[in-house]
Amino acid sequence: MSILTVKNLTKRFDGLVANQDISFDVAKGSITAVIGPNGAGKTTFFNMVTGVYKPTEGSIMMEGQSLVGLKPHTISRKGIARTFQNIRLFGSISVLENVMVGLHNHLKGSLLGIMLSLPSSKREETFAQEEAYRILEYVGLAEFLNDEAQSLSYGAQRRLEIARALATKPKILLLDEPAAGMNPRETKELTDLIFKMREELDLTIILIEHDMKLVMEISEHIIVLDHGEKIAEGNPEEIRHNPKVIEAYLGTGAASTAS
């Protein structure tokens, strides 16, 4: 069953076509990878799904509802969360608070209740702290709870972005180059985390990634973009042997990884 369906999705910036007539389905509970060379339009696709950019043409449907034209915060409430290619943490607040921001829409406290310091808002605040801490434990960052987000290592920052996204309790999680800049050990831990999240949290995961080993290992379905167009789609095995893909993106390096 598909949870996300895009049809004829196109995005133009002035003259430049960043996404051209893209259509595909994402199966519920799957891990789908979007790959392609730099500038292929992968991030643009994420930006349209999350409401950061408005599509020029085409439709994006989540469980039968259109997402086109919705604001990012509304889309977040519908259950789509994301991380960013160029890390966008709330740098100068603490790690725990970063995750607590993700809980924003799951806290009901009203302005007045907070100002008057009603018991219910106090309780809710405590709950938020505990919940955020639990999520930090889940991604393995609990020990850094009081550190400033910007003081974390690169790999830890990427994990924190994931933790923050999880806090919104998404149905679909979009990861934009989550392994970029990670060393092999961190990449391995990330791979484990992605599996774990999918299994335990009832998530559909779509990720953009350049690390082919990770992509092939982790994803059930792969979509290949090049110059804004979808040039191939299929399971890792099919993609590995697709001549178009090899030519456009994987090049000779792919053959050696494959063998």
Next chain:
Amino acid sequence: MLAEILHTLPQVLIDGLALGAIYAIVALGYTMVYGILELINFAHGEIFMTGAFIGTAILITLTGLGWIAVMPALLALLLVLVITSVLTGFIGMGIERIAYRPLRKAPKLITLITAIGVSFLLQDLVRFITEVKRGNYILTGPSMFTDRVEVKTSSVLSVFNDASFKESFIIVFVVAAIMMITLDFFINKTKWGTAMRAVAQDRDTSALMGVNVNKVIGLVFFLGSALGGATGVLFAIQYGTIDPYIGFILGLKAFTAAVLGGIGNIRGAMFGGILLGVLEMFASANLTLMTNGVFGAEYKDVFAFAILILVLLFKPEGIFGKVVMEKV
């Protein structure tokens, strides 16, 4: 009512053009800096004001030396314009170097705060230098180009009244036009202009392509401030009396003009400036009439501000601007 508005229209247009030309050039300074750094350079209004004071000071000195009497007025003006614009150009560059450049990676808020600080500092510096020298911070320069020229607009259309202007109006308008055309040429046709446009579009990539970004930014500040300073001189000649606080409201309106034309857009700023000047003069002449005396000319500053709000509400990208999206 329409007839009455038409009576005064020629005069309104003339006055509006003079004011608009001044807004336009000051707006250029805002728009260039914004285009390249995305910074509202609050100090730009004060550069304009400083230019007015430097120019007036030079004119007063020249008069004191008796040079003005023997020199052709136009030559004196040219001399003053050149000296003033070079000086204010360097002041602008200096401000960028000292106050903005160290903060280029800092949050925007901090840079805006520094800009406000610079603006206040300049106001007070000019105030106390003038006050120490002359005992009063309100300055009146020697009168130049004050002969009035009559325009028989009534012969064009009978509903028009005749209009008139001071000779200085021609000076303001011609000098402003020359400055704008030169700048437009410089930006669109020269190597440095190309570099400026490149940096405005993508600073990092330009740097990779071998453009010296710091130099280009310095140049932008120099040009903007030189033009702003020269405009200050024109203002002083056209309106006679200046004080250290003239730059503030005028800067605000010039920024409005820049937003009106589409921020970052050079020709837009020119157009926005002229348009705002004419609209403002129109409002100050006819507001009383049009609102049956409810609002008078004293609301002309409010009027300019209302335009800013309306533009932001309905066409935030301005008349010539295009919608830009932050890359995510």
Next chain:
Amino acid sequence: MKKYIDLMKSYTDKVKDNKLAQGILLGTYILVTTLSLYLSGKSVIAFLLLLASLLLLHFTKLGRNTKWGIAALVLVVLLPLSASQGDAYQSYMEVGTLVGIYVAMALGLNIVVGLAGLLDLGFVAFFAVGAYTYSIFATPQAANFLSFGTFPLGGEYFWVFILIGGFVAAIFGILLGIPVLRVKGDYLAIVTLGFGEIIRIVFNNLDRPINITNGAMGLSSITPPKLFGLTFTFPSQFYYIALVILVLTIFVVRRLEYSKIGRAWKAVRENDIAAQSMGIHLVRTKLTAFAIGASFSGMMGVVFAAKQTFVDPTSFTLLESITILVMVLLGGMGSVPGVILGAAIMTILNMQVLTELTNWLNQLSLNNVISIPDALSPAKMQRFIFGAILILFALYRPQGLIPAKNPIFNAAKLKNGSTPKGQEKQKQEVSLKKESASYVNLDS
């Protein structure tokens, strides 16, 4: 020598950790300064030193309630009592009241600038709105455009008007914020700058066609507040009003700061795109900050108008807005203790130090010791001084005198989970985790 230094060091270390020692030292300090103010009757130095005890108090390790208790003792009892002996009593209390007013305003601006990261350069406009809201109804002015009711209203209404003033200011904040905050954050600076001027121009001219504000003449003989038959006329009385509102303000700001709203503000400040992706409604969040900040300013405007019994547009200039901005930046953006300190310093600098310095320099000039041109007298140099503070702090100490601190959470407490919901979830989580561990192991 080294031994001596070590000894000193060990002493200071001890004091650093020892609550009792800190308490005793602070107590002594407060006692001495109180006594010297009490005995000298009129000593700016003693007055300032006594106020400084609150700063020391902030840095002690004493418990939170103890700190509040001591602060209350100093501000409610000791300061007014010891100042009451000299003939400068009212002028000290005037300074105290103004410090209270400005601290509350600075705390309001701190929400906008410090927490939400929006630069508001016309903050004083909201102060003006509050001040005029009360003044119009507490003078015969309102009768010019209202056909019902009798004006001026009695002093009992003052208390309601504190809320009304805050509310009206908040409405203005929202009306101004909607067009701007929707578009681009940095336009806000220039629009608010314009708005500050516009409000002044409008108040200056709103004596026709209907006389609402009495134009440049201003409104005078504003009804003073009244409570249980007691009329507030002296600064020593307003001091307590300002103090109460200030304490409430601090309480509210603290609550907001560490709530989901405060976090949303900080998130928007740090990265608005990420904040939106976390489900935060950008415009609403910014507007909330803007409106709450404005309402603080509006409330204090009401107090200000009642205290002065006179308002006119000249009290609400750009310089005032910038002064409040300087307070926030100087103290530390986003830092409540910092902003309190910044506001106190700037108010005292403005009210006392600059004027005293000017008088002193004038004295020197009179006695021909030195001659400072009038143009350079410190009281006239506000713009220069404020501009310099803004530039220097932005460049070299953007975090201010007392930088903002993130709250520290106790991991052990969070782990155990006090709320039932949390516990339940956690258990579930643990069991899930075990399963998944085996899954991953099998796979690899």
